[in-house]
Amino acid sequence: MDEFLNGYLIPFLWIVGKILLFVIPVALTMAFLTLAERRVIGAMQLRKGPNVVGPFGLLQPFADAVKLMFKETVVPTGSSPVVFFLAPMVTFALSLLAWAVIPVSAGWYISNLNVGILYLFAISSLGVYGIVMAGWASNSRYAFLGAMRSAAQMVSYEVSIGFVMISVLLTAGSLNLTKIVEAQTGMWYFLPHFPMFILFFISVLAETNRHPFDLPEAESELVAGFMTEYSSMSFALFFLGEYINMIVMSALVTTLFLGGWLGPQDMLPGLGFLNVVLGWVPGIVWFALKIAFCLFVFIWVRATLPRYRYDQLMRLGWKVFLPLSGIWLVLTAGFLVYSGKLAK
């Protein structure tokens, strides 16, 4: 009994507690991200955005959630009901699964996987299933077209994302996310890998189906793409999944290129007393700030750029990004070997 308690029950409860400590802040961030998106785009378009519910519109996300909960659930005729409801669950679950390996501060993670970056890559490559299943099960042409576009788009951009990840992990010499962040001490990878940082961010936009690559749900041509037939909570799960995916991808960019939880005092030594003060700020604050910056760029891009055409999207992925990231990988490997900096 004692062995059961100490060997299984307490570790189990500890893991559940850690998961809650991740999931609740992520869900709250997602809620306020929707508000921030509408407010920021409003400001960029010289309007106010939602500002009525609560102070500065802060309660707007909760009002939206309540509204969605009381809507009617519609199942289209001729659809496949099990797959139809499985699809939003898959999207939502996958967006949360990624948080299992992301270190938000030194030693703050759920699991310190040795193959953490591969795990993240695997989870992000599964994201296409939720969309394809939704498109097929909806028994609707708009939804199906959206799903087909999405499948082609996500498979294309994954390849260059993979190459960029390999360049980074060659430089760091580990697949472990904690070790990748530690390897960036003094030199965050967005400086030596600057072209890949930009390329990676653009690929991430395509991978999360965000503007200007939001072809799967292009509302002016496909109504709402794969989400056309969804309503109420099944729609809400897609919505949650999509926004949490944005946060996950921002966390990935932060971890791979922006030095994770390391503060600016790490990059700029010689500031004297200011460095000491900055050193007191906990790592998670820097991590959150960097994520917030990435999310702001997500929204900024949405307010600025028009949507890509489908053939342009494919051309960019296969004919521009794939060769560039491949060449950069070879250059990185060559440089590391000849300068003797290859991690043993």
Next chain:
Amino acid sequence: MIVASLAFYLFSLMAVVGALNVIFQRNPVHSVLWLIFTFFNAAALFVLLGAEFVAMILVVVYVGAVAVLFLFVVMMLDINIIMIREGFLKYLPVGALIGVILLVELAVVFGGWTMAPQAEALRVLPTNPDQLTNTEALGRVMYTDYAYVFQAAGLVLLVAMIGAIVLTMRRRPGVRKQKISEQVNRDAKDTVVMVQVESGKGLS
């Protein structure tokens, strides 16, 4: 240890259930979804073995790429289930014959199966977690010990890739494509003509 064995039986059972569903589902798309489920359980079994790298690669390659293409193709196909049922009796003897042959072969193989005496020692060596991580162990085997064989395998894949491209590439006349270099290199001088038109005459 109990939890590990329970997990093993759970994942193996789920893998078998998933594999059975792949062949017994009437709807081909559901079959592919069950296949994905089976892949996941196989990956979980690799994790239980301590082969985390292989598990992740299994998910990335098979679930993330191969099964997506399967799903893509199966969704596009218009498979008529009644037509398939009609041929069932016709092909039953051939199918049964192949099944019996496979069963006999498997019986012969597993009947005479003996474990090599040093098998246990060999199994432990390559991924000893105290000395090497998974990734390093695999990397040493592939890129140091068997580098040439690995390169040869890569060449075989390259040939397959070139073959696929050659077989599917065709030039159709009359297809208009966007050429970005041409668009960028266009100049106002080449494309715009300023004309003074006298009133009442128009351009000839």
